[in-house]
Amino acid sequence: METVVIINLAVMFIALYMFSFFIILNIRNRKDIFSYPIATKEYFVTVLIPAHNEEDNISDTIEHVMNLDYPKNKLEVIVLNDGSTDKTKEIILKCMKKYPNLKLLDKNNSGKADSLNQGIKMAKGELIAVVDSDSFPSQDSLKKLTGYFDEEVMGAVTSFVTVRNPNTNYLTKIQDIEYLLLAWTRKLFDFMNSVFVTNGPLSLYRKEYLIKIGGFDTKTVTEDIDVTWNLLSYGYKTAMCLDARVSTVVPDKLKKYYHQRVRWGVGGLQAISKYKKTFLKKGIFGMFVYPFVSFSIFMSFFVLFFSLYLTIKSFSENLVVTGFSVYSGASIIHYENINFYPSVLLFYLAILFISTIIYYNYILKKIKYHEKLKIRTFFNLIFYILIYLSAYLLIWLPSLYRYIKKDNRW
Amino acid sequence: MNQKSVFLQALIVAAAIFIIGILIGVYFENLRVASMQDTFYESETKINDFELSSKIIFQSNLSCDLIQQRSISFADQIYSEALILEKYDNSNQLTQRFMPLHKRYDLLRTILWKDIIDNKKVCKNRINTVVYLYQYSNPPLEIQGVQGAMSNYLGDLKNKYGDNITLIPIAADTGLDSLDSIRQIYNLTKVPVIFVNEKYKVEDINDLKQIDKYLSIKNS
Numbered sequence: 343m344e345t346v347v348i349i350n351l352a353v354m355f356i357a358l359y360m361f362s363f364f365i366i367l368n369i370r371n372r373k374d375i376f377s378y379p380i381a382t383k384e385y386f387v388t389v390l391i392p393a394h395n396e397e398d399n400i401s402d403t404i405e406h407v408m409n410l411d412y413p414k415n416k417l418e419v420i421v422l423n424d425g426s427t428d429k430t431k432e433i434i435l436k437c438m439k440k441y442p443n444l445k446l447l448d449k450n451n452s453g454k455a456d457s458l459n460q461g462i463k464m465a466k467g468e469l470i471a472v473v474d475s476d477s478f479p480s481q482d483s484l485k486k487l488t489g490y491f492d493e494e495v496m497g498a499v500t501s502f503v504t505v506r507n508p509n510t511n512y513l514t515k516i517q518d519i520e521y522l523l524l525a526w527t528r529k530l531f532d533f534m535n536s537v538f539v540t541n542g543p544l545s546l547y548r549k550e551y552l553i554k555i556g557g558f559d560t561k562t563v564t565e566d567i568d569v570t571w572n573l574l575s576y577g578y579k580t581a582m583c584l585d586a587r588v589s590t591v592v593p594d595k596l597k598k599y600y601h602q603r604v605r606w607g608v609g610g611l612q613a614i615s616k617y618k619k620t621f622l623k624k625g626i627f628g629m630f631v632y633p634f635v636s637f638s639i640f641m642s643f644f645v646l647f648f649s650l651y652l653t654i655k656s657f658s659e660n661l662v663v664t665g666f667s668v669y670s671g672a673s674i675i676h677y678e679n680i681n682f683y684p685s686v687l688l689f690y691l692a693i694l695f696i697s698t699i700i701y702y703n704y705i706l707k708k709i710k711y712h713e714k715l716k717i718r719t720f721f722n723l724i725f726y727i728l729i730y731l732s733a734y735l736l737i738w739l740p741s742l743y744r745y746i747k748k749d750n751r752w
Numbered sequence: 753m754n755q756k757s758v759f760l761q762a763l764i765v766a767a768a769i770f771i772i773g774i775l776i777g778v779y780f781e782n783l784r785v786a787s788m789q790d791t792f793y794e795s796e797t798k799i800n801d802f803e804l805s806s807k808i809i810f811q812s813n814l815s816c817d818l819i820q821q822r823s824i825s826f827a828d829q830i831y832s833e834a835l836i837l838e839k840y841d842n843s844n845q846l847t848q849r850f851m852p853l854h855k856r857y858d859l860l861r862t863i864l865w866k867d868i869i870d871n872k873k874v875c876k877n878r879i880n881t882v883v884y885l886y887q888y889s890n891p892p893l894e895i896q897g898v899q900g901a902m903s904n905y906l907g908d909l910k911n912k913y914g915d916n917i918t919l920i921p922i923a924a925d926t927g928l929d930s931l932d933s934i935r936q937i938y939n940l941t942k943v944p945v946i947f948v949n950e951k952y953k954v955e956d957i958n959d960l961k962q963i964d965k966y967l968s969i970k971n972s
Contacts, residue, residue, distance in 0.1 A: 343846065355770050362769070363762035367755065534755050662893055663900030670957040672905035685843045686777025693769065 347687075349648060354690040356641065361697060364530055371533045375526075375708070378583045379489035386416050387484060387546070388467030392457040393475035394424040397433055399591060404437045404444065406478040412485055419444050421475075422461050425451025430475075454542075455558035455565040462549060462557055470547045472566075476591040477543035478506060483586035487546045490581045497551045497578030498570060500528070500540040506589040513599060517592045519706070519719075519726050526705045529584045536631045537580040540570045544588035551578050562616070563750050564609025571613050574627035575620050584709075600737070607741025608749070610639055643742070646735040698727055777846050784840045785849045791833055792856060795826075799863055802826055806871055816875035823868050823879060827918040830861055831910070834921050854888065855926040862931045865920050869950060880917040880967045882906065885935070886944045888923035898957055899944050905960045906946065917967060 368375075389407050393400050400421070407419055421434050423446060431448060438444045447464060449457065462470060469491060473479060483501055490499040502525045508518035531537050540547070545566065552558075555572045558565040570580055593599035614636050620628040621636070667674050702723050806819055837857060841850045868881055884906055886899050903921075910919050922931060924943045934940075940947060946954040948966040 343848070347846070354773075355766060358769050359762055359766035362765040363758060366758050366761050366765065370755070370758065534758075658893060659896055659900075662897030663904075666897040666901035666957055667904045670901045670905055670960045672901050672960065673908050674904065686773060686781075686846055689773050689776060690770075693773070 346652070350687050351690075353641075353645060353648070354687065354694070357694055358690070361694060361701075364527065365697075365701065367530045367533055371530070374533070375529060376585045378486050378585055379492060381485070381489040382492050384413055384416050385469045385488050385491060386418070386467045387412065387469045387471055387488065388418040388420060388461075388465035388549075389471040389473055389484075390420055390422060390458055390461040390465065391473050391475050392422040392424055392454045392461070393426060393430050393434070394451065394454070394457075395426045395428045395430060396475040397426075397429040399476040400430050401433050401437060403473065403475050403478060404434070404441070406480075407473055408437075408441050408444065409481060410479060410484045411481045414443070417484075418466050420461050420464060421446050422457040423448045424454065424457045425449065453560055455560040455562070458565070459557040459560070462552055465549060468549060470549050470552060471544065472542065472547070473544050473588070474542040474590060476506075477503075477588050478590070479544045479588040480586070483544060483588055484546070486583050486586040487544075490583070491546070491548060493579065495577070495579050496548065497573035497576070497580060498537075498540045498545055498547045499581045499583060500537060500546075501544040501582070501586040501588045502529075502584045503541050503543045504587055504589045506591045507594060510594040513596065514592055514594050515722060516726055516730055517599075519722055520730070521592070522709050523702060523705060525582075525584060526709065528582050532580075532582040534630065535579055535581075535626050536574075536634070537582045538570055538574070538631045538635060539567050540580060542566050543590040544586070547573075548578075551576070559616075561750070562609055562612045563605050564613070567609050567613050568616070571617050571627070571631070574631055575617055577625060577627075600740075603734075603737045604740045604744060607737055608745045610635070611741060611745040614639065639738075642735055642738050646738055649732075649735070695727065699723060702727070774846065781843075781847045781849070784843070785847070785853065788833075788837060788840060788850075788853055791836075792853065792860070795830060795833065795857075795860055798826055798829075799860055799867075802864075803867055806867065816871075819871050819875060820879050823864070823871065824915050824918050827864060827868075827920055828915070830857075830864060831919050831921065833857070834861070854923060855928065858923050858926050858931065859928055861920050861922045862928060862934065865922070866930070866934065868918060872950075880913075881947075881949055882909065882917050882919050882963065882967075883947045884919070884921040884944070885924040885940060885947065886921065888925050895944065901957045902944055902946060902960065905957075905963075909963060913967070 389410075391400075391403060391407065396403075404419075404421065410417065419441075421437075421444065423431050423434060431446075434444075434446055438446060445464075447457075447461060449460060458472060469488065471484060471487075479501070487499045487501060490496050503521055504525075505514060505518040505521050507514050509515065528537055528539070547569070551573060552569070555569070555576055557569075559568045559572070562568040574580060593602055614632075617627075617632055620632055622628055622633065664674050699720075703720070706719065706723075802822055805822065809815070809819055834857065837850070837854065841854065865881065865883055868879055872879060872881075884902065886902070887895055891899060906919055906921075909917065924931065924935070938947065938950060938953075940953065942955050944955070946960075946963065948954065948963055949968070952962070952966040954960060954963055
């Protein structure tokens with residue numbers, strides 16, 4: 343057997359394993375996907391809203407936070423204005439007139455992580471909720487998250503992020519599908535006590551543990567990944583509630599989207615590097631989360647480079663044959679030479695593709711993406727699986743470059 | 753709920769699907785080999801029949817047209833089988849059973865070529881033979897380009913002249929002593945090469961257009 347075939351088969355087996363893993367996890371926990379524990383007490387919660395130049399969304403975000411269905415005497419809201427140069431501060435001050443109990447920490451620009459750390463120092467709450475200034479928690483979301491903290495070891499709980507602007511263009515529509523599928527997968531990780539990202543739009547943390555781990559790391563570009571890994575590495579638990587929704591504004595321009603995803607990529611690589619000593623140590627984090635994420639990123643790179651190699655090889659072969667054929671006056675292609683006989687790899691690809699489409703359809707149906715799945719959604723799913731996910735691998739190249747160059751820009 | 757068993761369950765499911773896939777793959781590849789083998793046995797019988805009938809025709813002083821007709825039709829059949837064999841060979845990735853079959857087909861084509869050479873001596877050069885010797889195993893990129901262009905050009909030639917030419921593609925690197933001997937006789941040291949009517953060698957794609965001139969085809 344040729345080396346290329348062996349590599350292809352190995353990749354297929356890994357893909358089959360991952361897919362089977364999620365399916366089995368889903369089947370075993372299908373009744374608990376949307377369930378969440380009801381809190382036995384009312385925790386005092388401080389909501390931190392870090393904001394930097396967010397004049398378009400901050401008012402709406404504050405409005406959503408102030409209208410959370412949570413006892414007002416148990417809720418403190420602090421907006422962290424991180425040196426905004428637009429009208430963010432004025433808008434916050436206006437909101438403070440409407441909501442006198444709203445607090446403002448006005449500071450020079452020092453980054454999101456540092457703003458959050460300063461906010462933690464100010465916070466009175468036993469639990470700290472972080473809400474991005476372009477995100478809008480649903481009324482009942484906070485209540486649904488607090489119940490998890492009845493468990494003493496719980497360090498952080500995250501929510502189900504949906505896209506606020508799915509109909510702006512095709513890019514936001516595809517991100518809408520992506521966010522829904524990611525949320526579902528994250529929930530499956532919850533059943534393994536392995537939620538490895540507590541998202542920025544809405545996550546709840548136990549303040550005591552945040553202080554214990556040193557707060558948010560200011561040196562990383564994705565403080566949400568880092569803080570989750572840090573909590574997990576200390577042995578604290580993380581969870582996810584699929585019934586606590588928060589909507590967020592996603593990039594509608596390719597350039598903004600690209601910068602965001604490269605930053606996420608750099609953050610992932612930074613986390614792998616920072617926590618390498620925990621590999622195969624320290625319970626579920628060292629034994630599963632760290633190896634799983636590292637292996638996934640390694641596989642992304644491997645598949646990317648292997649696909650590039652195969653594409654370049656096939657392209658150059660076809661180019662040379664076409665070039666020589668044109669030069670010699672021969673036809674470029676003959677109908678008799680077109681090969682319709684499938685190989686075993688196509689069998690695996692077909693199995694994986696069909697199963698993934700069926701499974702993703704199932705997820706969208708369960709999440710009630712639409713009451714009835716439209717045919718357009720089906721085609722969007724096909725686009726998402728075949729084009730988007732393949733193209734996404736390319737993001738890893740600039741991410742790796744920026745990581746090596748130690749470029750920590752946002 | 754203890755979720756640790758998910759790792760093992762997933763492994764069992766993935767392994768089961770993977771093994772089923774391999775078994776199905778091997779089954780289909782074997783089917784292709786079996787189908788090609790059946791075709792080969794038929795062709796093998798035909799070439800024996802062709803050799804014997806050629807002898808009978810010569811001994812009885814029957815028409816050379818009959819030999820020409822039969823050799824062209826047989827060569828056409830082997831040519832179309834070669835195309836299928838090539839596709840099967842590219843699609844079969846688990847088993848390596850096509851390599852020996854490829855070699856046997858190359859032997860069959862060499863026998864056909866030799867028969868046609870012998871027949872030509874008696875029938876005075878009535879058949880146009882275009883023998884294409886190519887590199888089968890891991891040709892470098894440049895050779896792939898040349899072979900691709902040659903293959904495309906010969907395909908065009910076959911479409912253009914149809915029964916007027918006998919096109920015989922043979923892999924030159926499968927270790928056939930008989931083929932090596934013929935190559936020595938005609939000094940065909942370089943591969944790929946197109947050898948027309950046992951006289952004209954075309955080794956360069958610049959010279960492909962010369963092939964038309966080397967063929968003796970009467971305009972009807």
